[in-house]
Ligand SMILES: CCCCCCCC/C=C\CCCCCCCCC/C=C/C(=O)SCCNC(=O)CCNC(=O)[C@H](O)C(C)(C)COP(=O)(O)OP(=O)(O)OC[C@H]1O[C@@H](n2cnc3c(N)ncnc32)[C@H](O)[C@@H]1OP(=O)(O)O
């Protein structure tokens with residue numbers, strides 16, 4: 227019985243032979259990746275989507291205009307909700323719904339893109355009970371379409387500089403929402419341009435001329451029936467983007483638009499009818515919708531990299547190019563060491579990002595339930611962790627996806643590969659929900675506070691306990707038996723701790739010389755973001771370790787351990803300069819790491835297809851000709867190209883309009 231459940235009649239023989247080599251059962255590996263319950267649900271919902279033709283793409287989205295894309299995805303999302311009860315077990319389970327939408331709709335966006343990801347989480351965390359009844363229930367019941375309108379044309383990162391005003395009018399018990407300048411226009415919110423009729427709007431709360439900072443307000447922006455903008459509201463689409471073009475990211479302006487006082491979200495901060503303001507229990511509790519998205523992004527980005535790895539690895543087992551031994555025939559490109567070195571580390575990253583995504587969601591759920599009770603102690607830890615992971619994971623994902631694209635040669639550049647679209651969506655993640663560099667500096671702030679606590683012999687939180695441990699001077703890599711690669715993990719810890727203390731000391735020295743804290747911070751900002759990156763990369767490696775240790779099945783643990791060990795070697799080499807600076811690692815140890823990495827590439831090679839099959843992306847979800855499960859790439863590339871709108875006629879009008887007259891004129895000139 228093959229251990230790879232993906233083998234089916236009619237498959238490309240090359241892939242079948244590859245699949246027969248697996249040392250583990252792919253469904254068990256899928257359970258380790260997704261969790262057994264979600265893996266089963268994903269499998270079942272994919273089968274149901276396959277049977278429901280109303281959920282299928284009417285043509286490849288690559289051949290559509292933006293308006294066609296918006297319309298196509300609006301059609302599919304409506305059909306998806308119409309059939310949801312027959313497809314998923316629990317429509318209130320975000321994870322299951324996300325996978326349904328990933329299969330049926332893809333990742334280019336749809337009218338409910340921000341509704342479920344931010345609008346509803348903002349209401350859940352920030353609306354009081356009465357407000358939940360009024361908006362959350364209708365929002366969950368699809369009676370309205372919401373978005374999250376925070377970013378403005380002039381400011382996205384620096385929320386304290388947002389200009390939109392919400393001025394309390396005691397006489398009418400209303401807020402007057404106003405856009406005072408062009409830079410105050412809301413800019414970017416997803417599904418705002420043409421789809422949403424409600425928005426959670428961030429605006430400065432002003433009472434009796436005093437500003438209380440930005441708070442969130444529920445604003446209806448379009449008529450429920452005509453869908454026309456309400457009086458005092460200007461709204462539209464901001465235009466085409468790098469990708470994500472089935473989403474109508476929009477602009478929004480208010481001209482003294484009035485809303486009832488009770489439209490301010492009042493679970494935590496409140497304003498009564500006399501204009502008396504009550505502070506929230508934590509100053510940043512209003513940022514919870516952002517923390518929510520950051521926490522879900524980690525696993526999703528892992529999934530994007532997993533998709534790109536699946537495409538590139540399957541294709542690399544079908545594509546033959548060149549010979550290794552002269553005269554013995556062309557080899558599969560995955561047999562080249564360089565190709566393995568390009569792809570397997572990306573695969574390992576995809577795995578660990580998905581594991582980290584699961585851990586961070588568990589912490590988010592705990593903080594959310596604490597917040598319900600007014601308890602906010604873990605919010606700072608969660609903010610620090612999500613800020614670092616969001617930045618490191620999105621950055622490594624897009625770098626990894628680019629490797630996957632290049633590993634597919636010319637065909638990787640074609641939209642038929644599917645990689646350009648997922649790459650375009652994933653790279654947006656480096657910017658949205660907090661620009662990566664800015665979020666790394668948020669984590670750095672936390673780490674600098676942690677150093678202060680450490681110096682008092684205390685720990686700021688579980689995530690930084692390791693700062694209390696003493697530094698070893700030399701690594702034991704290659705000096706003791708490898709075992710579970712403890713010395714490798716210790717090296718990540720050493721590198722992170724050293725950089726964190728080093729930059730903390732440098733900041734102190736600058737301040738001791740009389741420099742202000744802020745200027746010292748600027749002088750060391752690059753080093754600070756490095757400290758944040760190294761801390762996060764240590765967290766990821768430790769997370770991989772925890773996962774491998776938790777697996778009971780021996781064959782799964784062994785295959786996962788190979789990926790984990792490859793990850794340790796590859797990432798250590800990527801940041802080896804830090805370990806060489808203080809001679810923690812010697813040159814022979816670096817060689818040892820390299821040789822072990824090459825050995826692991828060979829070990830992983832026979833399991834490569836099964837490690838990507840274990841993601842269990844259906845062909846519909848992957849939307850890639852190169853990554854097809856059955857491996858029939860070439861005939862389908864030809865079929866796909868024939869769908870190009872340029873092939874609708876042998877001769878297109880521009881030939882007669884421009885090229886033909888030019889050539890005729892040139893010929894006439896040459897005849898003269
Ligand atoms: C069809 C059906 C489908 C169903 C599917 C269901 C579910 C699907 C689920 C998921 C799908 C996901 C796919 C993703 C889709 C893509 C959608 C994209 C949507 C994008 C939206 C956006 O981008 S919204 C806008 C986001 N904007 C930002 O992120 C702005 C970034 N800026 C900031 O956050 C702040 O300005 C910044 C943190 C940088 C600074 O804030 P500031 O108030 O100035 O504070 P500062 O002085 O720096 O720090 C003071 C103090 O506060 C601490 N702190 C800051 N933030 C937080 C926080 N969030 N929590 C806790 N604490 C915080 C900070 O650390 C400081 O602490 P101390 O050092 O003083 O102790």
Ligand SMILES: Cc1cc2nc3c(=O)[nH]c(=O)nc-3n(C[C@H](O)[C@H](O)[C@H](O)COP(=O)(O)OP(=O)(O)OC[C@H]3O[C@@H](n4cnc5c(N)ncnc54)[C@H](O)[C@@H]3O)c2cc1C
Nearest residue numbers: 374375376377381382383414415416654657658659660663
């Ligand atoms: C696809 C997409 C979807 C989006 N969806 C939404 C949405 O639904 N709702 C919404 O409200 N917004 C949305 N946004 C907006 C997004 O949240 C912002 O673009 C993001 O927060 C970055 O802000 P910015 O554009 O102002 O960048 P800027 O802050 O102008 O960044 C530009 C550069 O300045 C640097 N920089 C800025 N401040 C600092 C600092 N303090 N220290 C060091 N460097 C700094 C940055 O690192 C960056 O290199 C979306 C954006 C995208 C791309």
